[in-house]
Amino acid sequence: MELAADEELLAMEFAPALAASGFTLSIRPSRPPTQRLRLTSVPFSRNVVFGVDDVVEMLGAVKAGATPTDGEGGAVALRPARWRAVLASRACRKSVMIGAALGRAQMTRVLVHLAGLSHPWTCPHGRPTMRHLWDLSGGGAWRRREGER
Structure with a gap:
């Protein structure tokens, strides 16, 4: 997964919050900067599979001020816009x-x-x-x- 340097650092810092959302990252220290992260698992819901673009979106939200913690230092899930759309669709169906x-x-x-x-x-x-x-x-x-x- 190729990210900008600041996004890569942010992804490493917030890896627990990303993992809580179903995005598992592995760090490869021998790789050059911006290429150290590998996306090893992604969440899916029925016919929607999330990916790198969703990780980049969530990192952008964190940069813009979103808080991916529960206030006590614990990781909580970050959610991309497509995830919210999936949940909204399910809510309406029921x-x-x-x-x-x-x-x-x-x-x-x-x-x-x-x-x-x-x-x-x-x-x-x-x-x-x-x-x-x-x-x-x-x-x-x-x-x-x-x-x-």
């Missing part, structure tokens, strides 16, 4: 789809969970999460309980 008929308990649970989010109006892909609530199974609108406004 979500309630628009048009699905939900019972009152399910609707309440969804609204309670949405209320706990900082940006509840869109999914990780930017698709809207909210629509007008309507009883799709019975065809009628929700009725207010007596005493409610």
